Amino acid sequence: MKSIATKAAFAAAMLAGLSACAGNYQQAQTSAPAAAATSIATGPVSTLQGMVQGVPGKLDGITVFKGIPFAAPPVGDLRWELPQRPAPWDGVRMADTWGDSCVQNPAPQRFPVNSATDMPDSPGISEDCLYLNVWTPAETDAEKLPVMVWLYGGAYNEGGGSSPFSQGDQLAAKDVVVVTFNYRVGSLGFMAHPELTAASPHGASGNQALGDSIAALQWIQNNIAAFGGDPDRVTIFGESAGAAMNGGLAGAPPAEGLVHRVISQSGNWMGLNIAPMTAREAAQERSMAAAQENFGTTSLAELRAIPAEEIHAKIPGQGMIIDGFIIPEDLSVAFANGRQLKVDVLNGSNEDEGSFTAAFGPPATLESWNQGEGFRWGDLVEQGRAAYPVSTDEEARAVSTMPFGDNMSWLHRQFAEYQAEIGQNAYHYWFRHDPPYDADRANLGAAHTGEIPYVFNNLCAPRTFPGGSSVEQMCGNPEEEAFADLVSQYWVNFAATGNPNGEGLPHWPQVDELGANEAMILDAGNTGVGPWMGEAKISLYDAMFKARVADPLGIDAE
Secondary structure (H helix, E strand, O other), rough: OHHHHHHHHHHHHHHHHHOOOOOHHHHHHHOOOOOOOOOOOOOOOOOOOEEEEEEHHHOOOOOOEEEEEEOOOHHHHHHHOOOOOOOOOOEEEOOEEOOOOOOOOOOOOOOOOOOOOOOOOOOOEEOOOOEEEEEOOOEEOOOOOEEEEEOOOOOOOOOOOOHHHHOOHHOOOOOOEEEEEEOHHHHOOOOOOOOHHHHHOOOOOOOOHHHHHHHHHHHHHHHHHHHHHEEEEEEEEOHHHHHHHEEEEEEEEHHHHOEOOOEEEEEOOOOOOOOOOOOOHHHHHHHHHHHHHHOOOOOOHHHOOOOOOHHHOOHHHHHHHHOOOOOOOHHHHHHHHOOOOOOOOEEEEEHHHHHHHHHHOOOOOOOHHHHHHHHHHOOOOOHHHHHHOOOHHHHHHHHOOOOHHHHHHHHHHHHHHHHHHHHOOOOEEOOOOOHHHHOOOOOOOOOOOOOOOHHHOOOOOOOOOOOHHHHHHHOOOOOHHHHHHHHHHHHHHHHHHOOOOOOOOOOOOOOOHOOOOOOEEEEOOOOEEEEOHHHHHHHHHHHHHHHHHHHHHOOOOO
């Protein structure tokens, strides 16, 4: 087990590697003389890089600051480097325009369009993209409100901090400071390279996007008090790839002290499925093979000279990996042995996470379901049959999308239980609310991303793929609004105190107070403790984790 001193050394080295030195920032903060409280709405607000002027948000009493740089542009020789300190500026910077989204593919051929790039007010796309946004209800810098920091999903390949569905006015109105930020995606944000690895003092490369996240969190530590936020109450929350990154940050030594609470929605450090994490060496080999095949070179200098859009298009990003520094080991090993950060967690997933996958390929049949048994269950076919009994084509279609979500729900339960074992507050949910869908959209039930409008209390905002619930039927709908108010209040309460419970809300027990087949069910009109996914499924996924992760990695899974 790594000692506390070793973790501290990791953290200190990371901050030095980011060239956003906590010591320098802290010196600048503590050496400044005490001043009278500053009005945030009238501004300007002073940050360590310079002064910024916000603008009125969409709701009365909310001030929003858009497009604040939290790191230097990762261009030229800084492509694929860990983020560097942002340059200072003179005068007052107007924070009224979103920073560009990181390089990604706009307008995919699916519903909906890319919400980070293709909305009427979407920013541009560029490699110069490391910007953040702040929504605050604070009148002055003396208020010390809890801080919620959003990490977007998008399969590690798309997303941005300005997407309409994740804009923070409604959450901020509940007395929190909300921060969204851009991190690099695709192979610009997740690429290991032997030259980067050799040049690193840690012998590491490949998690540039996690480095971006840590740089944003460092900026928050050093500046958020000026916006009325409390740097000692920082909660990261995110969905899908963002949730996976949050799980990664919960086990990342360099994030210690920067994060106090974690909310993961539909993803953890393994990603979306029970599996070991990818090692840097394997990711590096795949990236170099793609570079050689598509560009005829693996030279770092030559790859940096190629337009970023071509790199993104032709070298697949490997996603979060064991890079040897930010993620020093497979996090399943770290969590099983209590080496993760001591942070409170609230996490869970949706009942119909896999419903969107039914559109990929022909409908399942009894024959196709049975033919896939070995691929799905390996040596656990009998347990798989017990968990998912199927005897007809209709039953095959009904269950074919379930394993995607069930194994994800199991992952979240394990995450919560690991945190409870080290004495942290830990809460597990199962989102089962079926929102309304428009007649021309497939009814996907409680789909992947389906909880996001409720978490942000943004029922009137455009949706993100694949949920697709009806804006028209939900915006202004009293029942839907009441449920969104409930869910978002749980999230805000947790950010404020480490406990989601509050006046007028159904009681949410901690995970170690739940029965083995119980979860906190989030469902309009039916929120409360209820049955989880069933003993046969729990037993199956227990066995899958043991066979696929615990035994190969030497983890005691009993």
